[in-house]
Amino acid sequence: xxxxxxxxxxIKKRSQFQETWKRLSKNxxxxxxxxxxxxxxxxxxxxxxxxxxxxDEQDYNATLQSPSLEHLMGTDEYGRDxxxxxxxxxxxxxxxxxxxxxxxxxxxxxxGAIAGFFGGKTDNIIMRTCDVLHGIPQIxxxxxxxxxxxxxxxxxxxAVAVSSVPNFARxxxxxxxxxxxQEYVEASASLGGNNTHIIIHHIFPNILAPIIVQAxxxxxxxxxLCASLSFLGLGVQPPMPEWGSxxxxxxxxxxxxxxxxxxxxxxxxxxxxxxNLFGDGLxxxxxxKLKK
Amino acid sequence: METTKKLLEIKDLSxxxxxxxxxxxAVNNIDFELMRGETMGLVGETGAGKTTTARGIMGLVPNxxxxxxxxxxxxxxxxxxxASNLEMRLHRGKDFSMIFQDPMxxxxxxxxxxxxxxxxxxxxxxxxxxxxxxxxxQILEMVGIPAERMSEYPHQFSGxxxxxxxxxxxxxxxxxxxxxxxxxxxxxxxxxxxxxxxxRELQEKLGTAMLLITHDLGVVADTCNKVAIMYAGQxxxxxxxxxxxxxxxxxxxxxxxxxLPSLSMKSKRLVPIDGLMPDPVDLPTxxxxxxxxxxxxxxxxxxxxxxxxxxxxxxxxxxxxx
Numbered sequence: 180x181x182x183x184x185x186x187x188x189x190i191k192k193r194s195q196f197q198e199t200w201k202r203l204s205k206n207x208x209x210x211x212x213x214x215x216x217x218x219x220x221x222x223x224x225x226x227x228x229x230x231x232x233x234x235d236e237q238d239y240n241a242t243l244q245s246p247s248l249e250h251l252m253g254t255d256e257y258g259r260d261x262x263x264x265x266x267x268x269x270x271x272x273x274x275x276x277x278x279x280x281x282x283x284x285x286x287x288x289x290x291g292a293i294a295g296f297f298g299g300k301t302d303n304i305i306m307r308t309c310d311v312l313h314g315i316p317q318i319x320x321x322x323x324x325x326x327x328x329x330x331x332x333x334x335x336x337x338a339v340a341v342s343s344v345p346n347f348a349r350x351x352x353x354x355x356x357x358x359x360x361q362e363y364v365e366a367s368a369s370l371g372g373n374n375t376h377i378i379i380h381h382i383f384p385n386i387l388a389p390i391i392v393q394a395x396x397x398x399x400x401x402x403x404l405c406a407s408l409s410f411l412g413l414g415v416q417p418p419m420p421e422w423g424s425x426x427x428x429x430x431x432x433x434x435x436x437x438x439x440x441x442x443x444x445x446x447x448x449x450x451x452x453x454x455n456l457f458g459d460g461l462x463x464x465x466x467x468k469l470k471k
Numbered sequence: 472m473e474t475t476k477k478l479l480e481i482k483d484l485s486x487x488x489x490x491x492x493x494x495x496x497a498v499n500n501i502d503f504e505l506m507r508g509e510t511m512g513l514v515g516e517t518g519a520g521k522t523t524t525a526r527g528i529m530g531l532v533p534n535x536x537x538x539x540x541x542x543x544x545x546x547x548x549x550x551x552x553x554a555s556n557l558e559m560r561l562h563r564g565k566d567f568s569m570i571f572q573d574p575m576x577x578x579x580x581x582x583x584x585x586x587x588x589x590x591x592x593x594x595x596x597x598x599x600x601x602x603x604x605x606x607x608x609q610i611l612e613m614v615g616i617p618a619e620r621m622s623e624y625p626h627q628f629s630g631x632x633x634x635x636x637x638x639x640x641x642x643x644x645x646x647x648x649x650x651x652x653x654x655x656x657x658x659x660x661x662x663x664x665x666x667x668x669x670x671r672e673l674q675e676k677l678g679t680a681m682l683l684i685t686h687d688l689g690v691v692a693d694t695c696n697k698v699a700i701m702y703a704g705q706x707x708x709x710x711x712x713x714x715x716x717x718x719x720x721x722x723x724x725x726x727x728x729x730x731l732p733s734l735s736m737k738s739k740r741l742v743p744i745d746g747l748m749p750d751p752v753d754l755p756t757x758x759x760x761x762x763x764x765x766x767x768x769x770x771x772x773x774x775x776x777x778x779x780x781x782x783x784x785x786x787x788x789x790x791x792x793x
Contacts, residue, residue, distance in 0.1 A: 365531065
């Protein structure tokens with residue numbers, strides 16, 4: 180009878196993903212964030228179809244024009260359509276933001292978890308290395324990386340990723356240490372789980388919330404850092420459009436042609452805002468204790 | 472025949488914690504044995520070394536600062552202290568597993584109970600996720616929780632239900648030995664009785680041996696065949712339930728019974744044991760119980776008592792019986 184009931188599939192198992200989604204969809208702000216992100220991603224993918232002009236088409240008869248029907252966000256000093264450049268720029272910014280952050284987060288999480296879980300000497304070696312890395316200004320670090328492998332989007336990616344590693348390692352280490360001594364970790368050890376199993380199955384899911392928060396805030400930072408690198412000529416190379424570098428280029432014209440800074444600025448702000456709203460919502464949705 | 476019946480044999484085990492304040496002598500030269508299917512109660516005050524003994528058997532003494540400094544732990548004739556980490560890991564959960572004191576904290580809050588039961592099964596048996604879930608559902612039914620609740624999280628269960636889940640996890644791979652570390656302390660009395668009843672039932676059904684750690688003599692009387700009383704890291708009295716309860720020898724054990732309210736005897740006041748448990752960093756010379764012992768003699772202060780067999784299977788560590 181026991182078996183029958185078990186077999187009967189009353190084990191109506193809604194997956195973790197479905198559960199999370201259900202709770203997330205009730206959070207209006209998170210959905211707004213998600214909507215903005217979706218628009219951004221679609222824009223990035225279909226940039227060729229959306230942008231009215233190629234991003235590098237220069238029109239010297241129409242330089243520094245204010246927003247009009249022809250040029251929705253005006254044109255820059257070379258007569259390039261800013262709207263098209265913002266649209267194409269979403270590609271670069273999102274690409275750099277996500278890739279560098281994923282890389283940095285992955286490495287940071289692994290090292291942070293190892294440091295926090297094992298403690299002692301291992302912890303000291305990893306965290307002191309992170310401190311050293313943290314002590315070097317990110318721009319200097321980026322210049323060093325760029326001068327070794329040459330400037331370009333790859334070196335910007337690596338530089339941004341490397342500079343976000345210590346932040347992640349620190350957050351993950353602290354979170355791991357609070358979870359490490361929980362009884363269920365010991366319980367898993369008493370049932371024959373090895374360290375890797377415990378870290379992946381018990382510790383990691385329990386510290387996901389701070390990682391998500393760090394990641395959503397980190398993407399914004401990564402996009403900004405990448406922009407500063409581009410401004411220094413170490414990141415994205417012209418004529419590739421990138422919001423940060425557009426912002427930097429436009430700063431000389433800020434007083435007379437403020438629309439040149441406003442559009443890429445709003446783009447960055449919206450992206451970071453959307454990521455934050457979505458990240459907060461996700462954190463709440465992933466926490467089963469907040470379940471109604 | 473004798474050797475095959477013996478499941479667990481502990482010989483002269485000592486576990487110390489090496490801290491900055493000094494060496495904490497948590498467990499000192501204890502020995503006992505446990506037969507297959509037998510239940511033994513390990514009774515003592517807080518800090519008597521009960522949990523450390525359990526961790527020693529599991530091979531989970533936190534190191535540093537803890538270390539097993541001597542003795543042998545024979546499980547089916549094999550010395551666990553000499554086993555490699557990998558061997559120990561394969562034993563844990565499959566051959567012996569542990570039920571923890573507080574079901575509120577010994578379950579992972581963000582995994583469903585079904586996943587947590589299936590986890591043990593998958594660690595030790597090569598089963599697909601689906602089969603493991605099926606088996607987990609059966610085990611859950613066995614401890615009296617409907618299988619539909621598999622996909623719920625620990626916080627959706629009451630304390631008693633959680634402890635049932637913990638028991639289900641411990642029993643999932645039908646281990647030969649279960650170490651229950653104060654399994655009912657965090658529960659209220661009615662649920663306590665239910666959980667104990669369930670444990671006894673399952674133990675009979677599966678033929679599992681159990682080491683029940685508790686400070687509740689009533690619980691022991693209810694469930695165990697054998698009792699060991701621990702004080703300051705030593706077993707001061709050990710024997711069958713009848714030996715220890717009806718023919719109490721050691722002054723400490725007598726003190727424990729004296730501090731229990733009794734239904735049959737009318738007494739105005741309970742008789743507590745004077746004094747406090749000694750500091751394990753600085754144990755008294757001679758018999759560790761002598762500062763609190765009502766029958767303390769001069770020799771108790773200098774000479775440590777040895778294990779004495781007063782009747783077959785009934786051991787006492789007291790100078791009065793040497």
